[in-house]
Amino acid sequence: MTFTEVDERLVNTIRTLAADIVAKSKSGHPGAPMGMAPMASVLFNRVMNFNPANPNWLNRDRFVLSNGHACALQYILLHLYGYNYSIEDLKTFRQLNSKCPGHPEAELEGVEVTTGPLGQGIVNAVGLAIAERHMAATFNRPGYELINNYTYCFVGDGCLMEGVASEGMALAGHLQLGKLIAFYDDNHITIDGDTDVAFTEDVEARVKAYGWHTLHVKNGDSDLNGILAAIEEAKSTPDMPTLIRVTTTIGYGSVNAGTHGVHGSPLKPDDIAQLKTKFGFDPNEKFVVPTEVTDYTAKKIKAGAEAEAQWNNLFEKYSKEYSKEASELIRRCNKKLPAGWEKALPVYSPKDDAVASRKLSETVLTKLYDVLPELIGGSADLTGSNLTRPNQAIDFQPPNLKIGEWAGRYVRYGVREHSMGAVMNGISAYGGLIPYGGTFLNFVSYAAGAVRLSALSGHQVIWVATHDSIGLGEDGPTHQPIETLAHFRAVPNLMVWRPADGNETSAAYKVALETQHTPSLLALSRQNLPQLEGSSIEKASKGGYVLHDVENPSLIIASTGSEVGIVVDAAKLLESQGHRVRVVSMPDFYTFDNQSPEYQLSVFPDGVPAMSVEVQSAFGWSKYTHEHFNLDHFGVSAPYDQVYAALEFTPEGVAKRALKTIEYYKSSKPASRVKHAFTHLVQTGPGPFSTRERGAK
Amino acid sequence: MTFTEVDERLVNTIRTLAADIVAKSKSGHPGAPMGMAPMASVLFNRVMNFNPANPNWLNRDRFVLSNGHACALQYILLHLYGYNYSIEDLKTFRQLNSKCPGHPEAELEGVEVTTGPLGQGIVNAVGLAIAERHMAATFNRPGYELINNYTYCFVGDGCLMEGVASEGMALAGHLQLGKLIAFYDDNHITIDGDTDVAFTEDVEARVKAYGWHTLHVKNGDSDLNGILAAIEEAKSTPDMPTLIRVTTTIGYGSVNAGTHGVHGSPLKPDDIAQLKTKFGFDPNEKFVVPTEVTDYTAKKIKAGAEAEAQWNNLFEKYSKEYSKEASELIRRCNKKLPAGWEKALPVYSPKDDAVASRKLSETVLTKLYDVLPELIGGSADLTGSNLTRPNQAIDFQPPNLKIGEWAGRYVRYGVREHSMGAVMNGISAYGGLIPYGGTFLNFVSYAAGAVRLSALSGHQVIWVATHDSIGLGEDGPTHQPIETLAHFRAVPNLMVWRPADGNETSAAYKVALETQHTPSLLALSRQNLPQLEGSSIEKASKGGYVLHDVENPSLIIASTGSEVGIVVDAAKLLESQGHRVRVVSMPDFYTFDNQSPEYQLSVFPDGVPAMSVEVQSAFGWSKYTHEHFNLDHFGVSAPYDQVYAALEFTPEGVAKRALKTIEYYKSSKPASRVKHAFTHLVQTGPGPFSTRERGAK
Structure with missing residues (x-):
């Protein structure tokens, strides 16, 4: 022609x-x-x-x-x-x-x-x-x-x-x-x-x-x-x-x-x-x-209309011959998760072993891998560290290389974090697939440009971001995130989960998978974390909740991830000294901020001083807590327990600051930080400023 | 051999x-x-x-x-x-x-x-x-x-x-x-x-x-x-x-x-x-x-010792024949700025024209270019937008290309933000040079990996980050930073300046150039900004200061950059209605945080509610202010004044929220946010956790 x-x-x-x-x-x-x-x-x-x-x-x-x-x-x-x-x-x-x-x-x-x-x-x-x-x-x-x-x-x-x-x-x-x-x-x-x-x-x-x-x-x-x-x-x-x-x-x-x-x-x-x-x-x-x-x-x-009509005919015949495949394709393109999928999520009790949350994540992925065939994972050359590859996975590779197949669901991204993010956005845009990808939390920053486009476009993309703090230990300050949680928490329409134990890890995946137009970043530990008394998938799915409570607390300590267990021990120490401490776990700020004002206030009530504990920058925590035990400097290379000890992120170190906080607020009852003079800044419903609707065309 | x-x-x-x-x-x-x-x-x-x-x-x-x-x-x-x-x-x-x-x-x-x-x-x-x-x-x-x-x-x-x-x-x-x-x-x-x-x-x-x-x-x-x-x-x-x-x-x-x-x-x-x-x-x-x-x-x-000894002989002879060059080389390698250099910084009065801070930055660079030959600038292919190239600049290029010379001090980085950051770190590490580089603020995020290494290593690197908000207008949400200031403010040992006018722009450069082991990011507007009554290089050099004051204020409004002028107008509006409003300009959180507790408290005293106004995420502002008029969603493509109006970042929109804040705190006197139960988290003087000393070997 x-x-x-x-x-x-x-x-x-x-x-x-x-x-x-x-x-x-x-x-x-x-x-x-x-x-x-x-x-x-x-x-x-x-x-x-x-x-x-x-x-x-x-x-x-x-x-x-x-x-x-x-x-x-x-x-x-x-x-x-x-x-x-x-x-x-x-x-x-x-x-x-x-x-x-x-x-x-x-x-x-x-x-x-x-x-x-x-x-x-x-x-x-x-x-x-x-x-x-x-x-x-x-x-x-x-x-x-x-x-x-x-x-x-x-x-x-x-x-x-x-x-x-x-x-x-x-x-x-x-x-x-x-x-x-x-x-x-x-x-x-x-x-x-x-x-x-x-x-x-x-x-x-x-x-x-x-x-x-x-x-x-x-x-x-x-x-x-x-x-x-x-x-x-x-x-x-x-x-x-x-x-x-x-x-x-x-x-x-x-x-x-x-x-x-x-x-x-x-x-x-x-x-x-x-x-x-x-x-x-x-x-x-x-x-x-x-x-x-x-x-x-x-x-x-x-001609385009005719082309689709022909294709629709083909699909109709396919639906008769391959009805299971056809309905599966429809389900996936409609972003409907299979009924009861969430039953595959593991549940833990305090008797269970202490496990690193990167390992807990691997367990979730392994259990979900057959239940959710729309999951297509990978890692930026850190598979053995991120634990992103379930045993049953087959690599996504050209068949002629003989190391995988097109139907494989595990992508070897290479040391290419930024393009992993942009590729995942493309996979998500295609439809029928939910991509996840692993790297160290610190190196998600290399992909910041792609992450913000996930959020802006409403792509359901999941970052498995392991080695999430100074807790990675020996690799040192070049690999230890300090500003990273603050950075991503400040991105609109992005969940930043930092689960404290097995139930919270399951909750993070549950909400990430159920929220169709919001990407998630899961910050996961290298080191083992105890299974906490008081955690549950349901409670953690609110983004923040009272993990450990007492009547009439004189202090709230709010924390995330690997520090929650330390805070629980600090609370016990303080209680043994006659103090009354509530422990709040805050696995995801974004999800917590979307709870009702009443719920938020029930977690951080008026009149009780609140202190944050997290081994990253305090930046942003003051929206919940009055005092902060965080890091305002870079980390250091050493075995992780020595790093924590040197920085006093121990039950004793937390208790020391808790006592100062209790003392400081002895004679004043601080207002809750979650109450505000005005909440709706400007109408952000459907329209050009809406982020909730992004991706939902 | x-x-x-x-x-x-x-x-x-x-x-x-x-x-x-x-x-x-x-x-x-x-x-x-x-x-x-x-x-x-x-x-x-x-x-x-x-x-x-x-x-x-x-x-x-x-x-x-x-x-x-x-x-x-x-x-x-x-x-x-x-x-x-x-x-x-x-x-x-x-x-x-x-x-x-x-x-x-x-x-x-x-x-x-x-x-x-x-x-x-x-x-x-x-x-x-x-x-x-x-x-x-x-x-x-x-x-x-x-x-x-x-x-x-x-x-x-x-x-x-x-x-x-x-x-x-x-x-x-x-x-x-x-x-x-x-x-x-x-x-x-x-x-x-x-x-x-x-x-x-x-x-x-x-x-x-x-x-x-x-x-x-x-x-x-x-x-x-x-x-x-x-x-x-x-x-x-x-x-x-x-x-x-x-x-x-x-x-x-x-x-x-x-x-x-x-x-x-x-x-x-x-x-x-x-x-x-x-x-x-x-x-x-x-x-x-x-x-x-x-x-x-x-x-x-x-052999190495002999090689240096020979070189020292050569340098001694050079010092005699080229004494000016030799002492200049010594000055630059010792990171000593020439005496009186700061006199070249422009000073403005409210009578001067409204000018975009990217243009104010260009004026500073032009005036400093001959005074500080250690400045070596560039842009990631946005020269005409970033305004990073003084007229007198010569490009750094291989002479055989006939478009510049090795002695040129303007680097055409191409659309390569991340490597621009890493190259600047290398230039800084060599010694005798202070690199600066331009891109849009939103795309400094592409270079996050290099920026954090500037901070960790204590490289004196200056980012000229223009088009710093929704104020860039038509380019829309893909180019409008929302989380970006929060991200970089959370990085230890990094200054993030967002000057409100000419004097503050001069202050930003002054502090950035005088601080040898801390990189700076200068967030600069595309749109014109008025020269403010009450600003000065000296005051702005404290990172935060009272720009406009009244006796016994009922409200403090703290703001940065392009929003400060809007806040000043809002304050006038509120004053015409009988309210007493102090306006605080906060060009750099890092520098403000390094002021004495007494100074910080003098800016944000006890008992006065404070509200932030900034067209980016509120994340992090609560460490200074009780209420926030910020953005919790992405921006939109439209002429900038229409974007500001639609989002109510106008004197009227600010005043509306100010009134709610005054009303809300009518019967309670909130504590200043800059006071704390404990301040020193852990010893961070010289030693592995020190950031102040980084780069100072």
């Missing part, structure tokens, strides 16, 4: 719309959409399978705009191809309450993942492609290729400079993700000007070294045949992802085309006028989609 | 010591030190210039152990080559108060940078090599090659998988850092087992694509000649950094050599015995350094 004038018209419609959109909003990036219009038009019009009437069709091809600042392009495509984006919507680009925000957000129709932070999108695409391989291997049956979609991704120079992209692309090469096809918008321009100032590597050679197939379209501004031929050639190597380098002119058509001047600010009115004239558009009209273009894209829209 | 038996003896001494050290401490990594012993012995004995009697000799070759978990190797080398590490010190490996902690720490004698978090060290090495090129170009004169050291770095598979390493190595290739020579310990083993499970790329091809020279020593276990020849060949390409891939056997000599079993746990006693027998050592003796080895290394130690 050859390209004709209408294809060129389509390309230039995209270009003129991009110029109009950014000019109208006086904000945004016109250059990249104009440069990428040819590849976008070929991809959407000739190659991609999608049905705008059902943007969530399971087997649709996925499209990720990794250079998310070019999102005017994406909104234009969504408009042209029949998604629920009107011309009026395009006119609201980057304005309050717009459907077309400054960067693509996952909760929008037709947008797979939230992009903009550079490097993330291409790695989300790797995750989407992993999910496709895995779901295909799990659910396809002879004669029923239910799942076989491609993942397409546009990346720019910025993405390719980011380390997270290097990590993720290296993983994709190793995993032989042949259905991942990325287009590199090689336009030689970044914000600082020409790429010659900082980015002079041989990108194709580098990506080839990762095990990718690379191709080059030299004239990406008009060689539509070349672009289509490259896509076809990309599909000829099913064992290799492909990078198609498409050399383009940023802002093609503008008088400043090819310069950094068209990157991040609107084109001038007379520039837009000459551009329209040059492309055969009326310079006085704005936001024009010529009828022949509408007619043309309508054919593709119709 | 050929290698003889004593060289082999030296190699095996290192191997047996590594086995002994880890076995004695029952913790650590014996395998990599044993595998890297040959390359280490060739490098230290035959190649590197250093003088153990003066570990801080300016022109010493730098050595970075990027795979820091192999640090037993480094401590052994420091012992063998005459640094202040005794055999007894080696026996305390990974124990409390040891000179030989679990990973190398920069404050230790002979250790250039803190390593362990994978990928950081190789990029620190890039920074060290940048610093060398720059200092050489700045201070060398005809006949006086004062500065011409090499930077050597050992990296493992783990480092090479990390994205930060990819970023930094790409930059090093672009910058043609020919005096950077890295050794890749190609041992095929990581924690998850064989690298075949996740790391199958062609490392040499990838690194060559960055513009590096690559070499391969196939038998790194015993081919000492091959290693030496490779180093010599590496030096033959002065325009390219070199990666020498050295194929080794992890745990060479152990019965489990070449397996993951020798990676992270001690060898068994009988394994150590057979190893010693095999290498001709007495299996019953431990921690043995044969006399012939001591005699051999003594020659190198002597």
